[in-house]
Amino acid sequence: MKATVPITTAQLRSACSQCNLLELCLPFGMDEQEIQRLDELVGTRRKVKRQQPLYRAGDPFEAIYAIRVGWFKTDVVLEDGREQVTGFQMTGEMLGLDGISTETHSCNAIALEDSEVCVISYSRLEELSREFEGLQHQFHKVMSREIVRDHGVMMLLGSMRAEERLAAFLLNLSQRFTARGFSGVDFHLRMTRDEIGSYLGLKLETVSRAFSRFQEEGMVEVQQKHVRLVDLPQLRKLIQHPVGR
Amino acid sequence: MKATVPITTAQLRSACSQCNLLELCLPFGMDEQEIQRLDELVGTRRKVKRQQPLYRAGDPFEAIYAIRVGWFKTDVVLEDGREQVTGFQMTGEMLGLDGISTETHSCNAIALEDSEVCVISYSRLEELSREFEGLQHQFHKVMSREIVRDHGVMMLLGSMRAEERLAAFLLNLSQRFTARGFSGVDFHLRMTRDEIGSYLGLKLETVSRAFSRFQEEGMVEVQQKHVRLVDLPQLRKLIQHPVGR
DNA sequence: CGCGAGTTTGAAATTCTTCAAGATCGGTGG
DNA sequence: CCACCGATCTTGAAGAATTTCAAACTCGCG
Secondary structure, three states: OOOOOOOOHHHHOOOHHHOOOHHHOOOOOOOHHHHHHHOOOEEEEEEEOOOOEEEOOOOEOOEEEEEEEOEEEEEEEOOOOOEEEEEEEEOOOEEOHHHOOOOEOOOEEEEOOOEEEEEEEHHHHHHHHHHOHHHHHHHHHHHHHHHHHHHHHHHHHHHOOHHHHHHHHHHHHHHHHHHOOOOOOEEEOOOOHHHHHHHHOOOHHHHHHHHHHHHHOOOEEEEOOEEEEOOHHHHHHHHHOOOOO | OOOOOOOOHHHHOOOHHHOOOHHHOOOOOOOHHHHHHHOOOEEEEEEEOOOOEEEOOOOEOOEEEEEEEOEEEEEEEOOOOOEEEEEEEEOOOEEOHHHOOOOEOOOEEEEOOOEEEEEEEHHHHHHHHHHOHHHHHHHHHHHHHHHHHHHHHHHHHHHOOHHHHHHHHHHHHHHHHHHOOOOOOEEEOOOOHHHHHHHHOOOHHHHHHHHHHHHHOOOEEEEOOEEEEOOHHHHHHHHHOOOOO
């Protein structure tokens, strides 16, 4: 664990105008001047240690969050303890949109590794997006994208079998890593088999077996959390032409 | 099939200010004067016959829709023909939010019975919601509610077994019928077993069997599409205390 | 009255889960 | 530096849930 380096307030304040996540984040589509105004929107950053919550179901909703560095999972927990992971979020992605509807967060957001987020005051965001068409539009797109993503997950959970689900999951990660300039064929999973299983509606053993089968078939190389996608086309085929249906 | 009655343009134009769906729809939270301005937002209504699409995946996105009367399903279809129903929408609910993100609809919206929707120009909605805080806020809530709903469906698909899924589905319908002033214990399903199955990630036979079991246990009375929920508490218990886990 | 779409039911097949036992990894302390 | 620990992961075998296949039934409608 790194020692915490004291930082000044100035450092704590984010500058959207200088952030390299610009195109992935809210400011996309705004002009330079507008983006400068955005700096007032993002009040502070916040660090969240591995396994710690950024927010919890039931917390009052005040802000949404843009991930600067790190990984999170969001999950919903039933009374009887069953957990459903509803998503994994990485650098450049948004968290907290679930809270707008009831002004209370409806899921937990937990850091999968030491992470840092930009805190975006929701009331300020609404104000500013009444002023800037570009911001408004981009924000709506971000919300809509989340809805579309969720439909994809429903497809996965409702219509695919175990190996297809895992293949789809890996391809999705691959695409997101690529979009952020990381390798899309060689990466490190931040989540456990159990968490993947929860997300995919499978038991951890089933996830593990699917990984093993992929490895046997020479599609991926897996060593615990490290994954190498050796045969992307084959993985894609797996989804489009599922065996035996 | 009813004969199409000729209607005047005046009738075709919706008047939000006079609509009895006010509290269920976008205008919620706006004052009277603001709502009058809304009338310019909703250009026209549109009738959609049973089995006909309101929009299809790939269609350019221009408007969102508020259902005045009727029922729809939204679905995503994979290349190999597998269909995943992503939702069932009834009177007072919104359709089309999926299109904002890419300016192209990402799913199909099909009428389950002869229906009628208010067509809400999206660009006008963005304009007006820059002007009216109440409208803006309500619109954001509607989108966020959709996200929360989707998380609920993921929970259902990922963590529940067949009978729990059906129970949750029936309770959800019950609650929505009640919210609209219809009976929440005695209603007519607009969708087939196959569509329910697709939504719940089950085969139609499994849905049918679950219905039969509920009937045997005296929780519901089913006759084809007609459903009577005889023992709501028992149905609720089924979700919270699933058997054998 | 019969047709067809939609539904129900049974029995066999399949997929996934459960239970159980080891294996592996990263980190910790002697 | 190495042995050990807990957490995580893998693998096998048995069991359970769901699907598949097949056949019969029901109901509204022409």
